Amino acid sequence: MSSGWNWVINALYIPLGICSLGVSGGLVQSCGYIIPESPVLTLGSSFTALCILNESCLDFGNIHANQIIWKIKNSVVPKEQYHVINRTVSRVTFSDTSTLATPLTCNILADGQIEQNIYGIAVTLGLPPEKPENLTCIVHQKSKREYIMTCTWNPGRHTFLPIDFHLKSEWALGALPDCKPQGVNNSCSTDDVQFFVNLEVWVEAKNALGMAESEHIDFDPVDIVKPLPPHKLLVSSAEQPAFLKLSWENQIREVEMELKFNIRYRISDSSDWMEIPPEDTASPRTSFTVQSLKPYTEYVFSLRCMKKDGKGYWSDWSEEKSGVTSEAKPSKGPPLWRKITSHSPNSWTVHLMWQELNRSEANGKILRYDVTVKAKPPLSRRLDKYSVNSTNLTLNLTNGTYEVAVTAHNRIGGSPRSVLLIPASNSKASVKDLKAFPKDGMLWVEWTPPNSNITKYVIEWCLVSDSSDCITEWQQELGTSQGAFLKGDIKPFKCYLITVHPLYNNSQGNGQSTKAYLQQKPPAKGPTVQTKKVGKAEAVLIWKPLTVDEQNGFIRYYTILYKTISGNETAVNVDPSKTEYTLSSLSSDTLYMVQMKAYNDNGSTSGPVFTFTTQKFGKGEIEAIVVPVCLAFLLTILLAVLFCFNKRDLIKKHIWPNVPDPSKSNIAQWSPQTPTKHNFSSKDQMYPERSFTDVSVVEIEVDDKKSFSEQDLKAFSVPKKEKNTSEGHSSGIGGSSCMSSPRQSVSDSDESESTQNTSSTVQYSTVVLNGYRDQIPSAQVFSRSESTQPLLDAEEKPEDNPGGGDSATPQQQYFKQNCSQAESNIDVSHFERAKQVTSPVNEEDLVGLAQLQISGHSSQLCASGPEKNKCEPTLAGALPPSSEGHIPRLETMGLHTATVDEIPQSYMPQTVRQGGYMPQ
CATH class of the missing domain: 2.60.40.10 (Immunoglobulins)
Incomplete structure (x- = not known):
């Protein structure tokens, strides 16, 4: 069953398709059609169309008019606009054709929902023509015998449809051929022109929607003529300087019309035209004389013509022709001015200047200028005259008031005078x-x-x-x-x-x-900025102002733009009269970029970028740091020097102690082979008779160190460092003797001994030469051993005597009195030594040492005292006589006992010889 219906549908589809092709392919037989066929519609009107199906097509299937679908192009017309009249007719209605488009198609929906096109029509929309308006006609003269009439009109609105215009005309004998526009729809021209007859003219417009015609106009073509302008115009000068004569030819015959003219003229270098009054040129003519012109002035002329009665149109202006009037005297004097240069209070240099006269003012070619200079009282009344060909004159005048007059001369005569007063001062008000x-x-x-x-x-x-x-x-x-x-x-x-x-x-x-x-533009360049001075937080910027040629306008202000590499830009406006500006509140030790802009009324221009770096320290900060540091350093140095000077002994002791130099010892000079080097003339009266040698050696041996009392031990203690005491009482080799040399010497101790052993050994001796080999020296010489050993307290410090008095003998007192002054200036710092006992000694050694020292000291006293003869028998057997026969005199002095620990160790007993002793 279904297969059977498909066969029916397919069988129906084929003829429907053929019918649809019939719309475009032009097939003889179709399934339907639309009426009206391709209508032309007025835009905005209503429209109704019918789609009629053919009876022959209904046999192919169950087709009905209610299956018809109307479409405008591809859009379906709403079904509310459909109406099915019967089985074969469908009607569609449009109330406003403004929405209608082409094509309009009729379609059918067959079984199986297959849409097929039945028929289609093209719809044309438009408007009927309007009545043409403003119909005018003009007759143009092409030559003396040829004329063309052209009529124009307003065609009206656009109709969206093709439209035809026709210019129609009639005269008394009948209608003239129509004139159809060529290329345009508002103008039409014809060469069939007849003068002196009346014509009726109108325009007819027609299109598919209707027809319209303009108003009818009547005229004689001779009254609408635009003639050709006069030609062959000539301009010539007349006898009078203010006259020019014009002549020309007309191009229209007088039998056809009489003309009137319009003449205009202007000065050659002006664009303003002047006209001759119309009443002066209202009659037909071929020439005219223009009056009231300026002498020696070039004028340009042109003219036109039209019908004398004023009907019709003016012709175009003729070609221009020029002419020059005759010369006359200059109408005015040249403009005069001056510039004054003062070289002294009573002398002027006056530069007179005047301008050339205009052509209309000169009334001819200027040949020369006459200048007169007249002095005003109280100056002399002399009148100076000058004749020059140029427009300037320089005069040297005395200070005063002058009247200057200049006259210009041409071939006809001179101009009126131009007068200028040169006053002594500008006494009047200014503008x-x-x-x-x-x-x-x-x-x-x-x-x-x-x-x-x-x-x-x-x-x-x-x-x-x-x-x-x-x-x-x-x-x-x-x-x-x-x-x-x-x-x-x-x-x-x-x-x-x-x-x-x-x-x-x-x-x-x-x-x-x-x-x-007159006109401004942005400056040609911007200022170039530089730094004059750079500080820690400020910088002084300088720049050169722009030259006048670079400004291109009035410089209103400068803008300084500055920033760090990573910071924001800061702008500062500066008055254009300034050339210097100080930037403040800057960061120290920072790189800045600076740029300047110059502004005038029309814009700005930037200058080049300049960079600078602020200083790390401000003004005076370095001085504030360096000066106190230097002062503190100098004060420290000064305090150190004062401290070192105050502690010089302690510093010397610990840093560079005195080390005896054996090569400089005076002991080597005591040898008989060594001549004396000392001569103390100040001590000649001490021993006037002869020299002597006094050697004191004390050696003490203590049997029992406990048997010494405390006072006795003090006699053997090492003296303290007291300069005046040690100098006044030292009489041994280690001490200072009267009139001995202050030069240091080195003791003759063995080099293998330590410093400690040396300081614990004491040697006391006073050596006075008794002459060498029976020679009496001219002066008493004392030599001493600069021993570093300490002296006995009993000898160095008499104030430590337990008895409380002076225990020295009269000889010792004598030495004290005579030697205290001489030895007061001796530096005794090298006499300081520490009290030490290197090793225990037996009592026999201590007793022997004490006896020997007592004997040595007594010998010195005996030799020095006034009663020396009393001491000689005492030591006569103790010491052998010398080769000279002199025996040293010794005197024993008291000795206090001391403990073994407190007694310093001494050298071995010295061997005394005549005239001195050998070094130890």
Whole structure:
């Protein structure tokens, strides 16, 4: 069953498809059609279409009109607009064709929901033509016998449809052929023109939706003619200087129409035309004389024509022709001005300047200028005359008031005089509120006049430039003026200095000046900034101002832009008159980038970038640090020097102790083979008789160290370091003796002994030479051994005597009195030694040592005392006689006992010889 229905549907689809192809393929037989066929519709109107199915197609299947679907292009028309009339007819209605588009198709939905196109039509929408308006016609003259009439009209609205226009005309004898526009729809031209007949003309418009025609107009073609302009125009000068004669030819015949003319003229260098009054040229003519012209002036002429009664149209203007009037005397004197240079209070250099007259003012070619200079009282009344061909004259005049007059002469005669008063001073008021600014593409200067009556104004101006001098130009204006345009060649982007001088009848006022630009643009460059001084938190910037040629306008202000590499930019505006600025509140030891911009009224330009680095320390900070440090260092050095000077002995003891130098010891000089080197003339009276040798050696042996009392031990103790005491009482080799040399010497101790052993050994001796080999020296000489051993307390410090008095013998007192002064200046620091006992000694040694020292000391006293003979028997047997026969005298002195620990160890007993002793 289903297969059977499919066969039916397929069988139906084939003819329906064929029928649908019939719409476009033009098949003879179709399944339906639409009426009306391809309609032209008025836009916005209503429209109804019918789709009618053919009876022959109904046999292919169960097809009904209710299966019809209407479409506009690919859009389905709403079913509310459908209406099924019967089985074969379906109607669709559109109330507004503005929504209708082409094509409009009729489609059917067959079994199986297959849509098939039945038929389609093209719908055209448009508007009917409107009535043409403003129909006008004109007859153009092409030549003397050829004319063309052209009519134009307003076609009206656009109809969206093709439209045809026809120009129709009729005259008394019948209709004339229609004129159809060519290429345009609002104009039509015809060469079939007849004068002196009336024509009726109108325009007819027609399209698919209707027809319309314009109003009918009636005219005689001769009344609408636009004739050709006159030609072969000639201009010639007349006998009078203010006259020019014109002649020409007309291109239309007088039998056809009479003409009237319109003549215009202008000065050759002007664009303003002047016209001859129409009533003077209303009659037909071929020539005309123009009057009231300026002498020696070139004029340009042109004319046109039209029908005399004023009907029709003016012709075009003829070609231009020029002519020059005859010469006459100059109508005015040349504009006169001056510049005064004062070399001294009584001498002037006056530069007279005047301008050439305009062609219309000169009335001919100027041949020369006559100049007269007349001095005013109280100067002499002399009148000087000059004749020059140029427009300037330089005069040397004395200070005063002069009247200068200039007259221009041409071939006909001279001009009126131009008079200028040169006063001794500018005593009158000057103009006020002088301004200059661009206006209408020119530079306008305006001012407020003073209250007095002004005869004229002189405006001076010059171009201000760094590359050229300011060349003055000037112009004169009437005394009633309050402003004027500069008449020279004013250039844009250039600065002009403008000065206005008011002139009075017998004096003049001071000039007022201002600067102006015709046009400005941004500066040519920006300022180049540099640093004058850089501190820790500030920097002084300097720059050179822009030159006048670089400014290109008025510099209103500068902007300084500065920033660190990573910081924000800071802007500072600076007055343009300044060339220096100080940046403050900067960071120390920081790199800054600086750039300047110059601003005028039309923009800005930046200069190059400059970098600088602020200092790490401010002004005075380094001095504030260095000076205290240096002062502290110097104070420390000074305190150290004072401390070292105060502790010099302690420092010397620990750092560089005295080490005896054996090579400098005086002991080596005591040998008989060594001549004496000392001569103390101040001591000649001590021993006037002869020299002597006094050797004291004390050796003490103690049997029982406990048997010494404390006072006895003090007698053997090492003396303290007291300069005056040690010098006054030392009489041994280790001490200081009277008139002995202050030179240091080294003791003859064995080199293998330590410093400790040396300091514990004492040697006492006083050696006075008794002459060498029976020779008596001329002076008493004392030599001493500079031993480093300490002296006995009993000998060095008499104040430590237990008895409380002076225990010294009279000889010792004598030595003290005579030697204290001489030895007071001796440095005894090297006599200090520590008290030490190197090793225990037996009692026999101590007793022997004590006896020997007592004997030695007694010998010294005996030899020195006044009663020396009493001591000789005592030691006669103890010491052998010398080779000279002299026996040393010894005197025993008291000895206190001391303990073994307190007694210093001494050298071995010395062998005394005549005249001295051998070194140990």
